[in-house]
Amino acid sequence: GARAPQTTDLYRLQINQTGDQARPEQIDSVELGVRARIGERVKIDLAGFWMEKRNFFFRDADGFNVTNGKTRHAGVEADIRILLHDRLTLESALTYAAHTYRFNRPTGRATESITKGDDIDTAPRVIANTRLRWSPTERAWLEAEWVSLGSYFTDAANDHAYEGHNLLHLRGEAAVSERLSAFLTLRNVTNKLYAERADFAFGSERFFPGEERTFGVGLRYRR
Incomplete structure (x- = not known):
């Protein structure tokens, strides 16, 4: 695929920056499944x-437009469903992928300098989700869900990282009537x-907190 340069890409230059040749952004991709x-x-x-994506425009940490951005994305995805028992099911989805820069771009801030082969910041390699569901009757079920997010770098130079996290959720539902x-x-x-x-910004690490333990209960009506 290809994307034509946008007007803002072509003419939005910063002080001390000169114009560069604009080329269409190109994306080549292959996917195989079984x-x-x-x-x-x-x-x-x-x-x-x-x-692989080439010639993409972005603004670097110095505020300059970059015309020769290049990244590579490669990985595998798996989705597995196992019927452990007539009323017990295990489902799991897993993604392992490497998202890397394929070019060099030094900047005034060392933590934001891009080096070919480094991981793209805020792009975890591992994302996983596993659910165990028990249906004691046809009108009720209980489910435990495990969510895993792998570690990832929070700056372009790969100097700082977030360790990732693992979370456990529980949920259940029971029919009260045909519609409720x-x-x-x-x-x-x-x-x-x-x-x-x-992420890592303005010389310090920033964390946007997730929700603490949260309990919810409600009714669902189906027309």
Whole structure:
């Protein structure tokens, strides 16, 4: 694919910056997948992908427009569903991917200088989600969910990082009538301190806190 340069890309120059040749942004990508069943109880979806983006515009830490940005993204995704028992199901989704810079861009701030081969900041390599659901009857279910976010660098130079986090959530629902059901949720069961987002800016680490342990209950009406 390709994207034509935007007007702001072409003419929004900063002091001491000269114009550069504008080239269309190009994206090359490949994705392959396979789907399989093992008996009657296991379903597996696997996919691998590779993408390279070239000539993308962005503004660096010095406020200058950059015309030759280049990144590479490669990884695998897996989605697995296992019927452990007639009323017990395990589902898991996992992504492992490397998102890297493929060019060099020094800046006045060392922590924001880009080096070819470094990980893209705020791009975790591992994202995982696993759910265990028990349905004691056809009208009720309980579910435990484990969410995992891997560590990632918070600056372009890969000098600072967020360690990632693991969270446990619980939820359940039961039908009261044909149209009405009651549900409950308990998020962040262990009351873990974590960041929804983290970065390194203005010379210090910034963490945007996630929600603490939260309990919810309600009714759901279906027309």
